[in-house]
Amino acid sequence: MDRFATYNEPLINEIEKSKKGICKTPNLLPSSLKRKEKISIPNLDETQVVRHFHHLSQMNYGIDTGIYPLGSCTMKYNPKICEEIASWDEFVNTHPFQDESTIQGNLQIMFELERMLCEITGMDFFTLQPAAGAQGEFLGMLLTRAYHEQNKNFDRNEVILPDTAHGTNPASVAMAGYKLVEIPSTKNGTVDIDMLKNALSNKTACFMLTNPNTLGIFEDEILEISKLVHKAGGLLYYDGANINAIIGKERPGDMGFDIVHLNLHKTFSTPHGGGGPGSGPVGVKQKLEKFLPIPRVCKKKERFFFDYDAPDSIGKIKGFYGNFSVLLKAFIYILMMGRDGLKETSEIAVLNSNYMKEKIIDKGGYELPYKKLRKHEFVLSCDKLKQEKNIRAMDIAKRLLDYGLHPPTIYFPLIVKEALMIEPTESESKKDLDRYINVLIKIANEDPNIVKNAPNNTPVKRVDEVGATKNPILTWNMI
Numbered sequence: 412m413d414r415f416a417t418y419n420e421p422l423i424n425e426i427e428k429s430k431k432g433i434c435k436t437p438n439l440l441p442s443s444l445k446r447k448e449k450i451s452i453p454n455l456d457e458t459q460v461v462r463h464f465h466h467l468s469q470m471n472y473g474i475d476t477g478i479y480p481l482g483s484c485t486m487k488y489n490p491k492i493c494e495e496i497a498s499w500d501e502f503v504n505t506h507p508f509q510d511e512s513t514i515q516g517n518l519q520i521m522f523e524l525e526r527m528l529c530e531i532t533g534m535d536f537f538t539l540q541p542a543a544g545a546q547g548e549f550l551g552m553l554l555t556r557a558y559h560e561q562n563k564n565f566d567r568n569e570v571i572l573p574d575t576a577h578g579t580n581p582a583s584v585a586m587a588g589y590k591l592v593e594i595p596s597t598k599n600g601t602v603d604i605d606m607l608k609n610a611l612s613n614k615t616a617c618f619m620l621t622n623p624n625t626l627g628i629f630e631d632e633i634l635e636i637s638k639l640v641h642k643a644g645g646l647l648y649y650d651g652a653n654i655n656a657i658i659g660k661e662r663p664g665d666m667g668f669d670i671v672h673l674n675l676h677k678t679f680s681t682p683h684g685g686g687g688p689g690s691g692p693v694g695v696k697q698k699l700e701k702f703l704p705i706p707r708v709c710k711k712k713e714r715f716f717f718d719y720d721a722p723d724s725i726g727k728i729k730g731f732y733g734n735f736s737v738l739l740k741a742f743i744y745i746l747m748m749g750r751d752g753l754k755e756t757s758e759i760a761v762l763n764s765n766y767m768k769e770k771i772i773d774k775g776g777y778e779l780p781y782k783k784l785r786k787h788e789f790v791l792s793c794d795k796l797k798q799e800k801n802i803r804a805m806d807i808a809k810r811l812l813d814y815g816l817h818p819p820t821i822y823f824p825l826i827v828k829e830a831l832m833i834e835p836t837e838s839e840s841k842k843d844l845d846r847y848i849n850v851l852i853k854i855a856n857e858d859p860n861i862v863k864n865a866p867n868n869t870p871v872k873r874v875d876e877v878g879a880t881k882n883p884i885l886t887w888n889m890i
Contacts, residue, residue: 482833489680535664541672544579690733706718775796776793780792
């Protein structure tokens with residue numbers, strides 16, 4: 412109330428005057444808040460207004476309007492039944508401070524979801540708290556630290572990463588206070604075993620790896636990698652951003668990973684457009700269970716409850732207990748798909764990826780560096796187009812907008828020159844894949860000047876990135 416009073420003192424004074432019958436300001440508004448001039452509203456009929464705002468809504472792009480092939484951060488179909496159930500009053504009106512006896516259904520959902528994720532990944536225990544994959548990574552590093560400190564290994568201050576690592580990996584390593592050691596990939600785009608051996612030491616705390624990696628290539632020497640890391644006394648961490656390529660086929664726990672994070676807002680088909688909301692649950696093997704954040708969702712007889720009795724826990728990683736609506740949608744999705752359905756999504760995702768790759772490579776200048784066989788995504792190089800026509804990956808991405816298509820991820824991973832990183836997902840039809848393929852090939856053969864000036868028919872044209880960086884226009888509101 413004090414904050415409200417501070418910011419609204421003139422209005423409060425007028426309200427007090429009105430109670431005493433001495434307020435002369437119409438509608439209780441002080442003169443300082445009244446307009447000095449009449450508001451300028453166009454004289455339009457209802458049809459024009461409706462069409463205007465409907466047109467504005469059509470200018471937005473989403474998964475309901477077209478393919479969204481962002482490599483490693485893709486957005487696939489979000490079943491509307493999940494959205495419908497998540498909007499039920501029984502879930503929406505739940506308050507985080509309610510007594511546990513009144514939220515037994517919610518707790519049961521979280522309890523069972525943890526067990527589902529354990530089965531899918533081969534982990535022994537899960538926490539659903541992290542609000543995003545990056546926060547899950549950070550938690551993984553905190554768990555790594557707690558494990559080594561309890562074992563009196565205080566000198567283990569290094570975390571190894573391959574050069575194909577996701578961008579948030581090194582950030583999570585640095586946030587946790589570890590030193591980053593990066594190793595290069597082989598000519599096949601996989602972990603260089605000899606370089607890994609050289610990097611491993613009594614200072615190694617963890618090796619963070621994505622499998623399949625960011626190139627969409629499966630690390631087929633993963634069992635040897637696991638053996639080497641564990642022999643050196645380190646932990647093996649699994650970045651689960653690409654696990655949708657192997658669900659039902661392989662499990663990180665069976666590969667030797669000790670810690671896993673998942674992106675529910677990607678793999679299990681819950682929306683994550685616009686930066687959120689997300690969910691990044693973390694699973695661990697038995698030896699790390701006691702370090703998981705509190706509270707844990709537990710069950711005693713037929714009662715579910717939050718358990719805070721964990722003296723070795725690293726503490727809380729997020730206020731309350733994760734993004735419940737995202738957890739709920741993932742729970743519904745897994746129930747609907749079942750074991751066979753989840754396996755089929757991985758199979759189709761890999762099929763779609765390799766279909767697009769085979770249709771595009773060596774057409775119009777697109778090249779495929781590293782190993783040919785890919786999983787759920789593939790990374791093309793536009794370097795040949797740049798050398799021959801001065802067309803960059805950025806230009807192609809902008810030109811895709813003219814055709815009403817969302818561009819793929821560009822310039823990542825960094826080891827691919829002029830990279831186009833494409834992940835079509837399992838939810839796209841052959842017709843939609845063919846259209847995307849044909850447009851990409853068409854762009855590569857267009858007049859370079861048209862491509863370099865794209866987008867040409869969008870409401871917002873190309874931004875002067877250099878100028879915006881050198882001369883930013885900053886605006887803010889001051890109370």
